Amino acid sequence: MGERIPVTVLGATGSVGQRFIQLLDEHPWFEVVSLTGSQRKVGQEYSSACHWVLEEPMPDWAEGMIVQESNPEATNAGIAFSALPSRVARDLEPEFARAGVFVCSNASAYREEPDVPILLPEVNPDHSAIVETQRTRRGWKGGIVTNPNCTSAGMTVALKALQDAFGLERVFAVSLQALSGAGYPGVASLDIVGNVIPNILGEEEKVECEPLKMLGTLNNGAISLADFVISAHTNRVAVLDGHVVCLSVELKNPATALEASRALTAYHAPQVSKGLPSSPEPVIQVRDEPDRPQPRLDRMIGKGMTTVVGRLRPDPLLDLKMVVLSHNTIRGAAGGSIYNAELLVKQGLIH
Amino acid sequence: MGERIPVTVLGATGSVGQRFIQLLDEHPWFEVVSLTGSQRKVGQEYSSACHWVLEEPMPDWAEGMIVQESNPEATNAGIAFSALPSRVARDLEPEFARAGVFVCSNASAYREEPDVPILLPEVNPDHSAIVETQRTRRGWKGGIVTNPNCTSAGMTVALKALQDAFGLERVFAVSLQALSGAGYPGVASLDIVGNVIPNILGEEEKVECEPLKMLGTLNNGAISLADFVISAHTNRVAVLDGHVVCLSVELKNPATALEASRALTAYHAPQVSKGLPSSPEPVIQVRDEPDRPQPRLDRMIGKGMTTVVGRLRPDPLLDLKMVVLSHNTIRGAAGGSIYNAELLVKQGLIH
């Protein structure tokens, strides 16, 4: 691979957009050639247009970049990483796809479309093939692939390992989600300091649906959903990064906590998804301590791409209880989209 | 009622002990005549012996009281409110019961004993009758009654209303628990600021067992457990007071969210438990907002004695989802023990 592929970041000034910029710094395959923002920020330098909220400093090369409008001509790239709000993404992402750009989107706008895959390279890299259906049906030269909601991401990786080993029947999921998932300014400090908000608008529906699509099977250009049921409660807590999910699962073939631990530890990504720049190492880490995983201590395992599982134990109602942790703006957002793009390059869909 | 009943607080210097002192200030029936602490604090004035952590100031009368040893002679009271650590309670509480004192205990030491009731006056005031068995079997002149674990308290009140109206089959409960539940110094700030701890030692077992005893039936001097199953996950979050529980329930006779809301709102305490100084008003409050109950905003409803329920909605796996909030050191600890003592007085067991 001689030259790096030119990429753009749509909606680069928000908190997920910032994470894209940070993670694409010195990326071996991709070079950020443009970035976009809302109308009133167009024309400003990125360092002025953006209230940077990450602990890692803004890369030097990004500081002076001029915020562009979100259209294919202005951005001039082969891949568009989208951190657009969903209602904006609905209109703009197809413009890029039509113009031959591959949109790797963090927005939820197209996740439910039958011909748009929700991709986790560790889980369902084969689903990217449905892009062909997309192109045929919609007359696009590029395409749209999405990554899941930030809460669905980590728990789906864990569920995949259990599904492969034992089959799944029923899943209870209760999340304790970090503030960065709500963007910036997002959650008001008066609402969350010393408090819990027991709802995140629209989140429970996503957590109950998206894993079933990712864990479903692609046949004849259509994805059939996995045939188990998820019940979800979602909560916001005063954590900066890292979503915790308490999971109880009923398996088709019951297993002990030890067997599940072994299956989770042994899980590896399909061959095509290994060895990419963003591949998690390991895909899943199982911890034995009685009080882990914790967001502050464990979210950066595998550079924020690893799914961390702990507290495997019997469940008196279903089969097993466990706690799953995943970095919501890395594995669950920008890092996931970048990993998806790497997969598409490896698969030859982007070149 | 002419004179107030002399009471003592065992383990008065800890955070639950402080809550007893604060709630007993100007109590119409009870007068604190002594308070106790660990050996190295005996002989000190309470104001020196105690690192007060409550926002309400220490009552004037308590400041100069001298910390006593935890024995019936030194404390000289008819009722002992126990905020002792469980391992200490195991040895000391029977000494008081033997000496004719009625121990209203917040400790878990005797909750599992078949002849010791776990009492919630709104739920199972009749269970106090088992004290007779206790006296007969153990040769005590006084007795021990306990209040449940702080997380079990609020959720059992809500479950009782649902059990009465529809019957219960299965319950899934995930808690987000406040720091005050761990006592003082309790949770280290480095462990919880910007973090979640996904375990509380021994808590899940209590949450899975205690409600079944309280919701069971007393027959012929024995309590038979309620015949449904609870699965619990317990978490610590950076909230000062107020435990949140995400509940999913399967009912014997399925009900809609609206029907459940009506049943919860209509629930009232048995007659004997009404109109006592600590009776919650209302017993249950159901909220309609999409993001309530929240610990900071709702924990003090009904002076911290009300169980607050919100977000009633269908559950794709069981029947209904909801969120339950209860003040962990008032309804779930000191306030609960005091309410129990009031019940016992009303029932004529204490006089």
Place this chain on the structure above:
Amino acid sequence: MGERIPVTVLGATGSVGQRFIQLLDEHPWFEVVSLTGSQRKVGQEYSSACHWVLEEPMPDWAEGMIVQESNPEATNAGIAFSALPSRVARDLEPEFARAGVFVCSNASAYREEPDVPILLPEVNPDHSAIVETQRTRRGWKGGIVTNPNCTSAGMTVALKALQDAFGLERVFAVSLQALSGAGYPGVASLDIVGNVIPNILGEEEKVECEPLKMLGTLNNGAISLADFVISAHTNRVAVLDGHVVCLSVELKNPATALEASRALTAYHAPQVSKGLPSSPEPVIQVRDEPDRPQPRLDRMIGKGMTTVVGRLRPDPLLDLKMVVLSHNTIRGAAGGSIYNAELLVKQGLIH
């Protein structure tokens, strides 16, 4: 006093406006007859128009009140409590004053005008007389009195006691301010959880100027500033309510920490300001513990109206160091405005 005086709250939906509503609940002298909000909220019920952020519940009578426009006809009251943003206050408050309404304002818009007093009844109740100048010069039938910035309030009470007893030369003040001072939504949680923001726009200027006006003298209808100098740094911290100020002071007549403690404790309000419904009891509380005052534990002393001082000790550079705590939305905002209105009634300026 037979009937209560009809009052209105301007800007009632914000966080200070909410505090006005909460503190005016069952006020013995004042009755809220109307409340106002921004244009897009006019016509809505208060309970819908307002995202209530206080732990005390919204009073029943307020829930159904309809949000009005901020003009004297719509509000129909003799006193207007203003929680308006300053740029809005600049235009609207004079309309009320002109129409004969007495505006007790929490906004900073008119604090620097020479004929508008900044009032603390414990400190400078005589300054209210300058309203006569105001009326003459501006042709108003009502008037505007302001309360100081939330940080200036508490520290000025403490400085007044020291000024009276020893005289003041130089004051160094560093604040650690609560989130509620920034209103709602105010500070983004991503900016403050686990963090400090070492600046509050425009605050240092206010803290350096306002105390000099309040501690100055009124002569011949003009206020001359006190002749000492203040240097201020202001910081935002993750506290809900209660501003802490670290003060170092140089006195005209040097005093020991003990002498200063006695002077602070002995300080009492001028006679006219005593015994009003919002009079702080005590005006100043001095604490001896090595680690107090603390916002969480001490902000509600005297129902949030008391100024709490602690850690009096020698300063190697000036004379004394101390820590001052004051409740920023009670003493420092809504409670202060209400206390001002009570003073004006007592002085016969409002009737």
Place this chain on the structure above:
Amino acid sequence: MGERIPVTVLGATGSVGQRFIQLLDEHPWFEVVSLTGSQRKVGQEYSSACHWVLEEPMPDWAEGMIVQESNPEATNAGIAFSALPSRVARDLEPEFARAGVFVCSNASAYREEPDVPILLPEVNPDHSAIVETQRTRRGWKGGIVTNPNCTSAGMTVALKALQDAFGLERVFAVSLQALSGAGYPGVASLDIVGNVIPNILGEEEKVECEPLKMLGTLNNGAISLADFVISAHTNRVAVLDGHVVCLSVELKNPATALEASRALTAYHAPQVSKGLPSSPEPVIQVRDEPDRPQPRLDRMIGKGMTTVVGRLRPDPLLDLKMVVLSHNTIRGAAGGSIYNAELLVKQGLIH
């Protein structure tokens, strides 16, 4: 430099000890050959003996190391990094110095001794020469050098640049200090969530004294203190890492904010202290934003070794106000000790 120098970490299980272990991972000059802990941890594996609180994972090589007793024989190293509590350090550090070990200590036990230097390589590397006096007087073959208190560290670097350029007369310093400065378990969460603690025991004395020693001059084997005065207030806030200090300074030769900014930016370490593995790059970073430095966003600049200064502005009382930020467990503790050891190697004192 062929082989790495064998080093030991005394008190390795606490939070500063952990930071030593983390920062010494893959150090080019030093190899950790042993680590010590309190008596009840001796003999355990480090991974069991230690409640790891850092976000960076424990290095693999440390996990299986056996905790040793803190004596020179058991530890067998040429350099001892001491994270011992001060009262323990007082007895043990001389044992190491006597046995020929060079102790680079984070403890305060010997900082006030006239023949023990408090070293900041960017500031006073020449003070290390006083070790000769130490050896002569005390008959030690090794020696003790200390790094300053975590709050003194960063502010002294900034003060040095101002002292060199303009001279110093008076300094006001008010700190907002992070939780990690108190060690583990340290501050109880109930004391600090939503709160401020306006005192840190013994800290103000250190902040008022230590900078004067570091900024003093070494002549004829004795250090004379710098001749200006510091007044300090110290506060604890709910921040994980990074101490903020609000500074007001009076200069001998007054300067504008711009001149001070240039002097701070231009400041560089003495030649001997440059280019070492832990040398900060840059020594001082001056920021122009109105709300920086902030602990969460700026503490890791220069790998946590840089002193970050912002908000330079005139002071109405002294000359200039500014805000200084420094990472308290890196620049202010373990990283500082390691940098000191590197300096001593470069100076030929350790070989």
